[in-house]
Amino acid sequence: MASPEIHAKLSASGAKRWLGCPPSVRMEEGFSDKSSVYAEEGTVAHSLSELKLKYETGKMTKTIYNKRFARFKEKHSDYYNAAMDDYTDEYVAVVLEHYHALENPVIELEVKVDFSEWVPGGFGTSDVVITSDKLIEVIDLKYGKGIPVSAENNPQIMLYGLGAYAAYDMIYDFETVRMTIVQPRLGDISTFEISVPDLLQWANDYVRPRAQMAEEGKGEFFPSEDTCQWCKAKAICKARADKNLEIVQYEFADPNELTPEDIADILGRAKEIENWLKDIKDSSLEKVRDHGLHIPGWKLVEGRSNRKITDTDAVTLLLDAEGYTEEQIMKPESLRSLTDLEKLVGKKNLSALVGPYIVKPEGAPVLVVETDKRPELSSLDSANEDFEGVNEDG
Numbered sequence: 001m002a003s004p005e006i007h008a009k010l011s012a013s014g015a016k017r018w019l020g021c022p023p024s025v026r027m028e029e030g031f032s033d034k035s036s037v038y039a040e041e042g043t044v045a046h047s048l049s050e051l052k053l054k055y056e057t058g059k060m061t062k063t064i065y066n067k068r069f070a071r072f073k074e075k076h077s078d079y080y081n082a083a084m085d086d087y088t089d090e091y092v093a094v095v096l097e098h099y100h101a102l103e104n105p106v107i108e109l110e111v112k113v114d115f116s117e118w119v120p121g122g123f124g125t126s127d128v129v130i131t132s133d134k135l136i137e138v139i140d141l142k143y144g145k146g147i148p149v150s151a152e153n154n155p156q157i158m159l160y161g162l163g164a165y166a167a168y169d170m171i172y173d174f175e176t177v178r179m180t181i182v183q184p185r186l187g188d189i190s191t192f193e194i195s196v197p198d199l200l201q202w203a204n205d206y207v208r209p210r211a212q213m214a215e216e217g218k219g220e221f222f223p224s225e226d227t228c229q230w231c232k233a234k235a236i237c238k239a240r241a242d243k244n245l246e247i248v249q250y251e252f253a254d255p256n257e258l259t260p261e262d263i264a265d266i267l268g269r270a271k272e273i274e275n276w277l278k279d280i281k282d283s284s285l286e287k288v289r290d291h292g293l294h295i296p297g298w299k300l301v302e303g304r305s306n307r308k309i310t311d312t313d314a315v316t317l318l319l320d321a322e323g324y325t326e327e328q329i330m331k332p333e334s335l336r337s338l339t340d341l342e343k344l345v346g347k348k349n350l351s352a353l354v355g356p357y358i359v360k361p362e363g364a365p366v367l368v369v370e371t372d373k374r375p376e377l378s379s380l381d382s383a384n385e386d387f388e389g390v391n392e393d394g
């Protein structure tokens with residue numbers, strides 16, 4: 001029997017990593033968890049959403065809700081703001097829409113889901129579980145504003161779905177498990193449905209053996225952007241380094257010039273190589289600065305810094321006394337950023353008040369992989385060809 005510490009590491013949130021790269025669990029041993037302000041903000045947004053959903057689904061009276069909401073705002077004044085209120089309203093609206101669309105639905109919040117039948121010690125908390133006659137749905141709020149996360153074949157939410165299915169299977173006769181991820185700050189909702197037999201096949205044939213390997217520290221390393229991004233060992237892992245250094249030994253077809261195929265290969269690896277270099281730099285700085293590690297040939301020095309004024313009032317008075325005018329020495333006041341204004345006024349309110357004055361300019365062209373969801377822009381050459389074609393025809 002493995003230690004409880006190892007069991008706790010086979011979490012749903014880390015499933016993409018340990019399913020893809022089972023030995024990462026052993027590699028992560030000894031690294032501590034780091035909390036971030038973003039994680040804390042997310043926890044606050046989850047609590048607020050839960051409170052709102054309790055009220056909206058009749059689990060809490062209006063009086064108690066009002067009292068708790070007032071207490072919540074006071075307790076979480078560091079993170080609570082008008083924008084969080086709007087974003088959690090949007091999330092709650094999605095949950096209620098899904099809830100009311102089902103027949104004979106029952107909704108549970110913050111449900112402990114246990115998938116230990118497939119993953120040793122595997123459990124987690126699902127934000128929302130909705131059960132109905134033939135379908136069970138789990139819904140996950142992601143409050144970050146990084147990148148959209150798809151629910152499709154997403155192991156984290158599939159493990160929640162599996163755990164929820166296992167918990168309610170005795171009472172219901174489900175045919176389908178539906179999983180939804182809501183990211184209100186990105187305006188993104190992603191839903192994935194899978195039949196119960198397909199989910200169980202995934203759990204039995206893929207999850208169970210890989211969880212076993214992960215627990216025993218066995219299996220092949222699998223460095224990739226998906227697996228390494230959140231791995232605590234990402235700055236020391238040899239397999240990741242080997243993978244990223246492969247390009248150095250690359251045998252190009254043409255000895256003198258890169259072909260479009262060579263460039264495609266290099267571009268495909270660029271992001272992960274950039275991430276890897278950054279991870280190595282950040283981690284070595286931290287080890288040398290905070291733990292006294294010596295890296296041969298490297299030393300710690302003071303970085304560049306910008307001069308700054310310590311007392312702006314004193315400087316203003318002195319320059320004023322020298323005859324400089326306010327226009328000369330003061331910057332004109334400027335409006336805060338849209339993000340700050342949304343926090344202050346609320347997303348909906350701000351849009352209602354000044355929506356016509358907010359535009360999203362066209363972004364500069366970027367090169368992305370073909371599978372990216374954004375529509376392809378025509379290149380300058382093909383745009384010119386189109387234009388010439390119009391002239392010829394016209």
Ligand code: SF4
Nearest residue numbers: 021024223228231237
């Ligand atoms: S850094 Fe990547 S390859 Fe190395 S253990 Fe972690 S996930 Fe696996």
